[in-house]
Amino acid sequence: MSDFTRDEIHRLALLARLEFTDEQADAFAQQLTQILHYVETLNGLDTTGVEPTSHALALHSVMRDDEPRPSLSNAEALANAPEQEAGCFRVPPIIQEL
C-alpha cells in the first residue's frame, strides 16, 4: 500500500462530503497512512475459506405486518428542521439552470 497524498485526501473528502484545507489534508494524509499501515497487519493472516462476519449474532431478517400505526405529526417531524416552508423541509436548489 502506498502512502496517502494530499490529492487522494481531497478526492476521498469529496466522496464523504467533507472539505479540508491543504494543510489539514496533509495532516490527515500522514495520520491515515499510519493507521492504514497498522491495519495492514491483517494481510499477514491467511483467511482462505473463512466466512465473513458482518454481525455478531446469527440474525435473520425480521418483518412485521405492514399495518398503519401512529407516527410523528408533520409539526413534530419538522420541529428540528433547519429551514421549513409549507410543511416541508426547505433546502437550497438541487437542480440549477446553467
Place this chain on the structure above:
Amino acid sequence: MTDAPAYATLKELQRSLEAGECSSRELTQALLDRIEALDGKLGAFLRVTPDEALQQADAADAARRQGRRSPLLGIPLGLKDILCTRGVATTCASRILRDFIPPYDATAVARLRQAGAVFLGKLNMDEFAMGSSCEFSAWQPTRNPWDPTRIPGGSSGGSAAAVAAGFCPATLGTDTGGSIRQPAALCGVVGLKPTYGRVSRYGLIAFASSLDQIGPFARTVEDCALLLNAIAAQDPLDSTSAPVATSDYTECLGREIRGLRVGLPREYFIDGMEPAVEAAVRRAVADLAAQGAEIVEISLPHTEYAVAVYYICATAEASSNLARYDGAHYGYRAAGTRNIIEMYSRSRTEGFGEEVKRRIMLGTYVLSAGFYDAYYSKALKVRTLITRDFAEAFRQVDVIATPTTPGVAFRIGEKLDDPLQMYLSDIFTISANLAGIPGLSLPCGFTAEGLPIGLQLLAPAFEEARLLQVAHAYEQSHDWWRRRPELA
C-alpha cells in the same frame, strides 16, 4: 448538602425510599446540589435538567404514596448524551446536533422512565462515541474524579465520572469497542456491556450498528444487575434485539463460584502493560481461585488483530451511519450555501469534529471501490476468527478474566496527537464487541498514586448472570468499591 445520599448505593437508596426515610424529591435535590457544587471542576454533565428531575421525583413520590412499588421508583440516574430523551436536547457531544431535541425516547430510556426513575441530566462523552478519553467532546473535557489532571476514559467518560463522583448511584452508557468498560476501569466503578442484542438500540444514536450496545454503570455489581433488569428486553423497534429470554439478574448474586472455570488468556498479559495493573489483576484471579474457582490458562490467538479489525469495521459502519447528517432535516446547517452539495459539505465540515472526520474518511476509504475486498472483506473474515477464538475458549472455561486496560488513566492531552496510540488503549475491550459477547469491568485495586485498576470479565453470549455472579463474588471479598475520591 450532606454526603449521605452521594455514595449510597442504588439498593440502599431503594431501602431508604421504601422505609420513608427520605423522599425522592429530597434525594434528587441533594444530588442536584452536589452536582451544582462540584461538577464545575469535573465536567461530567453536559446538561443538568433540575426542573424535569424534580417533577419526576414528585411524580415518583406521589406514586409511592398511592402504593406503587418498583425497584427504580424515584431513583436519580444520569444518561449518556448519545441516548435520545424526548423533549430534552441530545447532542452526542457534537456541534452537528447542537440544537437537536428528540421527539421520542430511546427504548432503554423509556423503560427506565416507566420504572419511575428520575433523570438528572445528560452526560459528556467523546463526539459520536468516537474516542477513549472524553477529550473529543465538542463541548468540554471531563476530568477523572481520582485525579483531575487525568482523563476519565471514554467514550462514556461522563457516565463513569458521575458515578465515581457520587453524583448519582448509576448511569447508562454505551460500548462499541470498550466505551463502558474502559472508563469504568479508569474511574473505579462497575460497568457492564451486555451481549449484543440484549438491550434495544432504538434511540441510541448510531456509531457502528453491529457493535454498539447500551449498558449500566454503578458502584456495585448488584446495582448494575438492577439496571440491567430494567433495560434488557427484546424490542419490536430494534430488529437486532434478541429473541432470548431475560431473567432476574440479581438472582445469581451471592451464589458461590466453587468449581467455576476461569480462563486466563495469555495474549492479554503483554509487554508494555503497567506492572501495577498486571499485579492487581493477577491478585484478583488468585482471589477467585481462593474462592474455589479453577484457573485455566487459555489462548485467544487472534487477539493481536482485534484493533485493526475494529478500526476497519467500526469506521466503515460509521461512515455510512453518519451520512445522515446532511443539514437537511435536523441538526446543524451551514449558513448561506448556494446549492445542495455545498450545503451537505459545509454543514458536515463545520459540524463534525476532527476525530469524527478522521473516522468517516477511513471508513469511506475502506469501503471505496478497489479497496473494499482488501480491507473491509478481509476484516470481516478476521472478525470470524476472533469470534471462533471465544467459542473455542468457552468450551474450556465458564468466564474469562483479563485486565480491562493495559494502563491506568492517562493525562489530559497525553495521547491527543497520536490517534493510533489512543486506539491501542482499547486493546483488551474491543474483541468482546467484535464477538458480541458480554463484558464487565469492576475495580480490583489502586496504584500507589491512588488510581483505580479494572478487572474485566467476559462470558458467552447471553450469560450476563454468570458474569454478574463472578463479579459479585470478587467484589464482596474486597472493599475497593467503598473507596471514594477526594473532591475539592
